[in-house]
């Protein structure tokens with residue numbers, strides 16, 4: 001925090017790492033941003049986040065900055081960020097010189113999209129992208145995570161342990177350091193529902209209603225988060241017609257986990273379902289009734305699949321980002337998780353809960369039936385090195 005403040009106040013030489021949002025969904029954005037945050041932290045740079053001039057909702061729509069102000073002020077010339085855009089066709093690096101930026105040699109950039117970036121767990125990051133470490137400002141973009149594998153890096157593992165970080169909590173710690181839910185996110189249904197239904201009031205008297213036994217203890221709720229990603233087709237077409245039976249394995253899995261995780265203390269079991277499909281949520285409600293919580297039956301928007309056409313539309317996308325963040329943070333309040341394998345949304349929510357061996361992951365494509373027995377949970381190491389990483 002001190003370093004960040006001093007660099008911004010020009011009390012130290014300018015050393016910045018700026019994460020440019022990748023044109024992907026919120027989960028992939030967060031996975032990349034948090035890895036880049038560690039890069040900045042480990043190499044002594046102030047950390048900022050920018051849309052880089054892309055038509056994407058800024059993260060400020062969903063998150064406040066509780067400890068360091070990561071807002072990159074507007075005004076960076078396009079040449080500094082445009083080659084990091086997903087659809088950019090030209091050379092993926094800076095030209096030798098450019099009239100808009102006479103000191104272009106002070107800037108470096110990197111694009112870490114869709115790869116497995118093994119150097120993060122082996123190299124001295126101060127020597128990347130330039131051996132000399134003499135670039136004042138780095139613009140980087142990533143949709144890949146390395147917050148666990150970076151603990152394998154001999155240059156940094158001691159420092160990470162010394163400040164109290166651990167591989168299984170590093171992602172959640174950095175997230176809570178950078179982000180707190182904004183007003184928009186806190187008023188979204190996903191947040192409200194989690195707050196009121198996943199956390200029974202600690203003092204049973206607070207929720208006392210007529211006729212209740214005044215000596216009754218507060219509920220001991222076992223909370224199972226379920227995230228089902230149906231697929232991008234729910235955003236593209238107006239028909240959101242799911243075959244409910246196709247998704248029964250998720251609910252069967254939740255039932256199995258419920259059986260082996262409930263104890264004699266458990267007084268109530270609640271399932272918290274998030275999904276991109278409104279129809280699936282409606283059908284699940286019909287099927288499982290009041291102890292199944294669903295966030296909302298409003299149509300979803302996916303940040304990377306919607307283009308703001310006018311101001312009103314842009315406003316909707318901002319609110320859309322807030323509700324996505326609220327669903328993710330609401331999901332994070334669960335104890336155990338059943339998530340869709342090839343989707344970042346559920347796994348990020350689950351990781352933000354900061355728990356241990358608590359995730360079961362189902363593939364929507366494969367016919368293989370996961371049993372969801374106690375030992376069938378996903379190992380965090382495996383999660384860290386597959387798909388988008390962590």
Ligand SMILES: *[C@@H]1O[C@H](CO)[C@@H](O)[C@H](O)[C@H]1NC(C)=O
Nearest residue numbers: 065068069070071072073074
């Ligand atoms: C954070 O930084 C931005 C950009 O410099 C500035 O506009 C904003 O007011 C700052 N926020 C706070 C809370 O200081």
Ligand SMILES: *[C@@H]1O[C@H](CO)[C@@H](O)[C@H](O)[C@H]1NC(C)=O
Nearest residue numbers: 014102103104106107136137
């Ligand atoms: C490059 O020059 C511009 C214009 O003078 C200045 O605002 C900017 O801070 C400089 N960048 C670096 C990294 O020194």
Ligand SMILES: *[C@@H]1O[C@H](CO)[C@@H](O)[C@H](O)[C@H]1NC(C)=O
Nearest residue numbers: 105106107130132134135136
């Ligand atoms: C950084 O180091 C390289 C290689 O020594 C040099 O060519 C370049 O001018 C240096 N850049 C700055 C901004 O000092």
Ligand SMILES: *[C@@H]1O[C@H](CO)[C@@H](O)[C@H](O)[C@H]1NC(C)=O
Nearest residue numbers: 124126127131132133155156
């Ligand atoms: C990384 O390399 C830089 C520049 O060569 C050096 O100053 C620094 O001590 C190295 N850091 C680590 C953690 O090895």
Ligand SMILES: *[C@@H]1O[C@H](CO)[C@@H](O)[C@H](O)[C@H]1NC(C)=O
Nearest residue numbers: 202203204205206208214215
């Ligand atoms: C709840 O209310 C009862 C009756 O008013 C009171 O005796 C008890 O101390 C309260 N419990 C707590 C935890 O405040």
